[in-house]
Amino acid sequence: MPIFNAPTDDIKFVLHEILKCETLSALPGYEDASADLIDQIIDEGSKLCQEELFPLNQSGDEEGCHFDNGTVTTPKGFQQAYDLFTEGGWVGLSCDPEYGGMGLPQLVNFVMQEIISAANMSFGMYPGLSQGAYDAIHLHGSDEQKALYLPKIIEGKWSGTMNLTEPHCGTDLGLIRTKADPAPDEDGAYLITGSKIYISAGEHDLTENIVHLVLARLPDAPEGVKGISLFVVPKFLPKEDNGDWTIGERNGVSCGSIEKKMGIKASATCVMNYENAKGWLVGAPHKGLRAMFTMMNAARLGVGMQGLGMGEIAYQNAVAFAKDRLQMRALDGTKYPDKPADPIIVHPDVRKMLMTGKAFTEGARALSYWVGMQLDISEKHPDPAKREEAEELVALLTPIIKAYQTDMGSDVANMAVQVHGGHGFIWEYGVEQYVRDARIAQIYEGTNGIQALDLVGRKMSKKYGRLLRRFFHPLAAYIEKTQSDEALQEFVFPLAKAFAKLQQATVMIATKGLKDPNEAGAASTDYLRMFALVAMGYMWLQMAEKAQENLAGDAGEKTEFYETKLQTARFFFQKMLPETDARFKTILAGADSVMSLKAEAF
Amino acid sequence: MKILVPVKRVIDAYVKIRVKLDETGVETQNVKMSMNPFCEIAVEEAIRLKEAGKADEVVAVSAGPDACQETLRTALAIGADKAIHIQTDADLQPLAIAKLLKGVAESENPDLIILGKQAIDGDNNQTGQMLSALLGWPQGTFISSLDIEDDSIVITREIDGGLQTLRLNRPAVLTTDLRLNEPRYPSLPNMMKAKKKPIDTTTPETLGVDVSPRFETLKVSEPPAREAGVKVDSVDALIDKLKNEAKVI
Ligand SMILES: Cc1cc2nc3c(=O)[nH]c(=O)nc-3n(C[C@H](O)[C@H](O)[C@H](O)COP(=O)(O)OP(=O)(O)OC[C@H]3O[C@@H](n4cnc5c(N)ncnc54)[C@H](O)[C@@H]3O)c2cc1C
Numbered sequence: 001m002p003i004f005n006a007p008t009d010d011i012k013f014v015l016h017e018i019l020k021c022e023t024l025s026a027l028p029g030y031e032d033a034s035a036d037l038i039d040q041i042i043d044e045g046s047k048l049c050q051e052e053l054f055p056l057n058q059s060g061d062e063e064g065c066h067f068d069n070g071t072v073t074t075p076k077g078f079q080q081a082y083d084l085f086t087e088g089g090w091v092g093l094s095c096d097p098e099y100g101g102m103g104l105p106q107l108v109n110f111v112m113q114e115i116i117s118a119a120n121m122s123f124g125m126y127p128g129l130s131q132g133a134y135d136a137i138h139l140h141g142s143d144e145q146k147a148l149y150l151p152k153i154i155e156g157k158w159s160g161t162m163n164l165t166e167p168h169c170g171t172d173l174g175l176i177r178t179k180a181d182p183a184p185d186e187d188g189a190y191l192i193t194g195s196k197i198y199i200s201a202g203e204h205d206l207t208e209n210i211v212h213l214v215l216a217r218l219p220d221a222p223e224g225v226k227g228i229s230l231f232v233v234p235k236f237l238p239k240e241d242n243g244d245w246t247i248g249e250r251n252g253v254s255c256g257s258i259e260k261k262m263g264i265k266a267s268a269t270c271v272m273n274y275e276n277a278k279g280w281l282v283g284a285p286h287k288g289l290r291a292m293f294t295m296m297n298a299a300r301l302g303v304g305m306q307g308l309g310m311g312e313i314a315y316q317n318a319v320a321f322a323k324d325r326l327q328m329r330a331l332d333g334t335k336y337p338d339k340p341a342d343p344i345i346v347h348p349d350v351r352k353m354l355m356t357g358k359a360f361t362e363g364a365r366a367l368s369y370w371v372g373m374q375l376d377i378s379e380k381h382p383d384p385a386k387r388e389e390a391e392e393l394v395a396l397l398t399p400i401i402k403a404y405q406t407d408m409g410s411d412v413a414n415m416a417v418q419v420h421g422g423h424g425f426i427w428e429y430g431v432e433q434y435v436r437d438a439r440i441a442q443i444y445e446g447t448n449g450i451q452a453l454d455l456v457g458r459k460m461s462k463k464y465g466r467l468l469r470r471f472f473h474p475l476a477a478y479i480e481k482t483q484s485d486e487a488l489q490e491f492v493f494p495l496a497k498a499f500a501k502l503q504q505a506t507v508m509i510a511t512k513g514l515k516d517p518n519e520a521g522a523a524s525t526d527y528l529r530m531f532a533l534v535a536m537g538y539m540w541l542q543m544a545e546k547a548q549e550n551l552a553g554d555a556g557e558k559t560e561f562y563e564t565k566l567q568t569a570r571f572f573f574q575k576m577l578p579e580t581d582a583r584f585k586t587i588l589a590g591a592d593s594v595m596s597l598k599a600e601a602f
Numbered sequence: 603m604k605i606l607v608p609v610k611r612v613i614d615a616y617v618k619i620r621v622k623l624d625e626t627g628v629e630t631q632n633v634k635m636s637m638n639p640f641c642e643i644a645v646e647e648a649i650r651l652k653e654a655g656k657a658d659e660v661v662a663v664s665a666g667p668d669a670c671q672e673t674l675r676t677a678l679a680i681g682a683d684k685a686i687h688i689q690t691d692a693d694l695q696p697l698a699i700a701k702l703l704k705g706v707a708e709s710e711n712p713d714l715i716i717l718g719k720q721a722i723d724g725d726n727n728q729t730g731q732m733l734s735a736l737l738g739w740p741q742g743t744f745i746s747s748l749d750i751e752d753d754s755i756v757i758t759r760e761i762d763g764g765l766q767t768l769r770l771n772r773p774a775v776l777t778t779d780l781r782l783n784e785p786r787y788p789s790l791p792n793m794m795k796a797k798k799k800p801i802d803t804t805t806p807e808t809l810g811v812d813v814s815p816r817f818e819t820l821k822v823s824e825p826p827a828r829e830a831g832v833k834v835d836s837v838d839a840l841i842d843k844l845k846n847e848a849k850v851i
């Protein structure tokens with residue numbers, strides 16, 4: 001039986017000691033976000049996830065969702081867990097208090113997304129998609145739409161979906177065919193017709209209504225991405241009842257089937273058929289994709305948190321197994337003579353996998369929480385210059401967090417299987433599920449290949465490289481500041497070298513890419529990984545500095561915690577950061593060997 | 603009606619307990635702490651009475667170091683109206699706690715005090731009984747149901763022989779058993795509201811209580827590891843072992 005304990009000590013270390021998250025309470029709207037409230041929320045949220053969501057993770061995987069003639073039933077226990085979750089107010093954690101939300105920082109929501117994903121990624125999809133629908137309406141909807149839908153979504157009585165993908169288009173949304181015609185007799189309504197596939201939470205039994213956000217084309221729409229509009233299409237048409245909204249007639253949208261799939265089996269992935277379904281335009285006509293992109297950062301970062309959560313749960317179970325499983329003796333001599341063999345945690349290869357999991361999860365936690373905090377600053381800071389600066393940093397680091405954290409979440413899940421040996425391959429032990437569940441996060445919300453293109457194609461050149469400078473300048477200054485500190489040199493020097501190579505690679509890709517875009521394309525995933533490792537190094541250096549500072553004083557009962565941090569930092573700089581060298585070399589080698597083969601030669 | 607609910611901060615129920623190397627106690631450093639599960643049930647019951655309109659005010663109280671305020675915040679988040687923290691770093695034994703609670707009861711004048719039947723750290727199962735004796739109030743221990751009538755209360759107790767139903771006069775001291783209710787998770791809005799609720803502090807000195815321990819702990823050690831069992835091949839062999847080896851029959 002797998003185990004899960006939310007890593008609250010490490011979470012609080014990052015929140016308070018590295019990020020000083022309580023400074024957020026100085027921002028207008030976040031006055032309540034004191035350190036002790038944030039800690040209490042994380043503790044209580046962890047308890048809910050550990051006691052209610054985690055026990056449903058394996059059973060949900062085994063049972064999956066059921067489809068019967070248009071109706072979808074979630075696995076046993078999901079309804080009760082969903083009710084506990086929504087009654088606790090967790091859907092509205094970071095939502096606008098005007099519509100019943102708690103108005104807490106996005107950062108706290110990020111922390112909860114990590115914990116929820118680790119406990120039960122499938123379950124997290126349902127409130128996660130509601131969050132997406134909430135954001136779309138909150139940012140782009142009319143006042144009437146907000147007043148109608150947002151309170152219901154926040155309460156969890158209605159859930160949300162995002163309908164982008166169609167059978168012939170996922171990445172290339174310019175090809176969308178679903179159409180929206182003005183409804184003949186109703187003011188402002190449209191009739192939506194078309195077919196969407198792979199729609200998460202498209203149909204299920206957890207809520208009385210489902211609010212679909214659908215991309216479709218108006219009759220006069222220009223070709224391609226400039227002709228796509230966003231519509232809200234409720235499963236049941238809302239009906240006014242004594243100043244509140246309830247559900248009325250069934251709308252013309254139905255679930256055609258659900259997919260049998262590799263992972264997240266308790267999350268319903270639906271084919272959605274729209275036949276003259278009534279919908280209402282959200283935002284301006286033909287600006288649907290733009291509307292989607294404004295909320296993309298939060299959604300992509302959310303997927304990055306899924307990667308981290310999967311890494312964490314996989315790592316925890318790998319450690320538990322490695323301490324328990326007795327097999328062979330340590331190479332340098334028996335460690336536990338009273339046992340028939342040593343626990344496998346003594347073996348270097350096993351350790352390397354465990355250390356990789358540890359260094360990844362702790363580093364990525366710091367990195368993604370930092371960006372989560374920047375997202376809050378970008379939304380709430382009174383100074384527009386500060387808002388812009390934070391926004392640019394978030395925009396730059398979003399594709400990096402999405403792709404790197406989901407790639408590594410998968411890798412660590414695979415390592416957890418490897419640590420388990422044959423047991424890892426067996427369902428009952430729980431870890432093979434993490435491999436299957438983690439896999440999708442590399443694909444949806446823009447595949448990781450597309451994230452890399454976003455980084456080199458859009459973010460790198462945007463505003464003449466200003467986004468890059470938002471990261472490069474503070475990092476350069478920090479290296480400058482710390483390099484004279486002898487105790488930190490073992491960390492600063494490798495980071496400074498990797499950073500220099502990253503800057504070199506940046507210039508190279510920018511110049512070569514201008515002449516031949518395939519050069520930039522072929523380098524993109526290597527570049528993203530290099531960038532991610534340097535960003536992780538930036539975080540690990542800060543954590544190492546903090547740990548040393550605390551150990552220099554009297555760290556008391558936390559001495560072991562900080563010593564462990566330092567050791568893990570050492571592993572990161574010695575064993576993980578050097579991957580930047582290899583990536584640099586492959587970037588240097590250019591696109592030719594990738595592109596020269598004719599398609600027929602494959 | 604006013605209800606006083608004492609709550610204790612203990613090592614979290616899911617943490618694996620480790621005995622300190624010097625055998626002076628159990629490891630509490632760097633260990634996750636939570637509200638004693640039986641106390642959670644007590645808070646839950648008090649809040650349910652309030653929600654049912656049978657109680658007007660619920661006051662949570664905890665004795666111990668500053669960190670106890672976290673436990674009180676949890677009680678406030680579940681729904682208590684205010685909290686009292688009896689600040690002390692002393693090692694508190696049941697009699698000392700009962701005396702402190704008596705002091706609080708005398709100033710708060712509750713109609714009912716609901717405690718957990720025991721705390722999962724010491725498993726003493728004494729504080730409620732001692733408190734009732736000190737106050738001279740009736741006691742209903744290990745309750746699995748509770749009904750409030752005009753000036754009395756009807757409770758069901760879980761006892762060895764089955765269930766016992768009693769009617770008690772108010773004020774009274776009650777202690778909760780596991781089956782009384784299933785405590786809720788504090789909701790986000792209630793956690794935020796709890797921040798604005800008051801926590802009063804007092805001390806053993808103010809309450810005039812001498813909390814110095816009456817017992818001295820000589821040594822705390824792990825229970826002996828369980829030895830592997832043996833299979834017996836007949837009923838007679840089993841009876842023989844029970845009689846002569848285990849000496850239980
Ligand atoms: C379980 C699950 C849940 C999902 N949930 C939702 C949902 O709720 N809502 C929704 O709308 N969609 C959802 N999707 C769809 C998902 O977002 C798409 O599958 C994804 O965007 C990829 O699109 P595609 O499958 O059409 O792949 P394609 O676009 O066909 O891509 C195939 C491959 O080509 C690569 N590729 C494509 N174009 C380029 C390019 N220009 N440069 C480099 N490489 C390129 C891709 O990276 C990928 O490797 C879900 C999918 C799954 C499996």
